[in-house]
Amino acid sequence: MTPSRFPSLSDLPLGQRPRAKRRWYKRSFRLQVMLLVGFLLATMLLAQGAYLNHRKADIVSEQMGERALAVAKSVAGMPSIVAAFETDDPARIIQPLAERVRQETGARYVVVGNAQSIRYSHPVAERLGERMVGGDNEQALIHGQSYVSRATGTLGTAMRGKTPIWDEEGNVIGLVSVGFLADRVASDAARYTLLGWSLVGLMIVLGFAGAYWLSQHLKRVILGLEPYEIARLAMEKEAILQSIHEGILAVNREGQITLVNQQARRFMGVPDDHVLLGQPIREVVPNSRLLEVLKRGEQEFDQQMWLGDHPVVVNRVPIVDEGEIEGAVATFRSRREIIDLSEALTQASRDVDMLRAQAHEFSNKLYTISGLLQLGRVEEALKLIHQESERAQQQMSFLMSRVADTVLSGTLLGKLTRARELGVTLEIDEHSLLSKPLTPSGQEVMMSVVGNLLDNACFAARSGPNAQSAKVRLFFTDLGEQVLVEVEDNGAGVAPEHAEAIFTEGFSTKRGKHQGLGLALVSRLCQQHGGAVTLEESELGGACFTAVLDALSSKPAPAL
Incomplete structure (x- = not known):
């Protein structure tokens, strides 16, 4: 995949990130948090303040009514007030007493009336002798009850406490009405609720300040990223995590x-x-x-x-x-991929060395032929050409007649050339036979198994006691569904104490890095394909490795 020429958002410094088109969900995170928390807190405080202040106003109003009723009862219980009803002019005695009580209690009016609601006292002296206004005297005069009411009289709407006046015989002879005007009640309630609203306002201001601090803190915690940027980074991270190998x-x-x-x-x-x-x-x-x-x-x-x-x-x-x-x-x-990759690189290096050796070999032969021709020894040059052609033709004929798989034939031909360049005599047993072509996976397995066994055998033969006459022998055959490969050499063999460890990955008698992989790979491939690899002493004097594999051949096509 061709990489984009534009850097991703996560690759840019915070200050260089492009600003996306502003939408409602792409507004500043700090502003969103501040407004959300601030408005939520303000709504809660206003709702709670409204309820508490409304309740406080009701309590103030109720207390004012109870106060008015208490004053009315005190007036109704004064002996001088009750005795005044027996005189010819009750207003002359009652008016001064009522006015004094009104001034002392701060009431708007203290009105005393008889059983017919005729006033004996009133803040406005001209209204004495007139009927009381409001129409709410029946409960006191008829039923003898004391109560608080809200009604509109001559002085305006007021909270009024009314109570009957009883004589010594228990008869209702009049009533007392004490009133506090509604605007006075409202002003008192407002005075009491002002502090509550002030506290609510202060808490809202503090709430917005706290919301601003919280938004600043959260912004620092998330490294200055906006929520949509965090979401994009999370999606990028998830895609990277799921796509890596x-x-x-x-x-x-x-x-x-x-x-x-x-x-x-x-x-x-x-x-x-x-x-x-x-x-x-x-x-x-x-x-x-x-x-x-x-x-x-x-x-x-x-x-x-x-x-x-x-x-x-x-x-x-x-x-x-x-x-x-x-x-x-x-x-x-x-680990398998690492081993396979190492083997592929090793094989590629071997192929390069083999091609280089072949090029060197044929270059020498061409120089030889060129020299013979220049010396005029044409027959000897032709003899050398026929000799090389015959040897190559014999190898090709043998492999084509005994090996049905062309890929394996090419591998064996390359190994023959490589062994000759190394000074090792590589013999392929004349009874070797591979009668069926291999599957694509079987070709890879056989190339790995045969290649590793032959390479190890050539190394052992060259480094053994018979290095001057290094020799390696190869035998292979297919028995039904199984393939048998046998490679032996005339090297020093394998020490008994190493017989079991030699198939362990990482174990090797060779010096240098990246050793101990070939035989471990052969062993694993054999086990994966229902077989095994064994070690025994060779007839040539060195080691003999026998590998058995199963189900590598392709099935012949059915007849039509």
């Missing part, structure tokens, strides 16, 4: 899986719909060693293990935040 597995400090990508699922053989997040790592991958990494906090690199049916190379690192281990991450890569 390595398996990734992460756990938290409790050892529970918090992240797993598709490649890790493939290694473990777990289907995509199986839930792994939140599962204990000990139950899913018992040999992950992530719990040990959590405990010790030490990094582990290039460790070999089996993940499901896959041999993998794993790296394990702890997640550390401010000195505390918060989790651990393990990355896996297939």
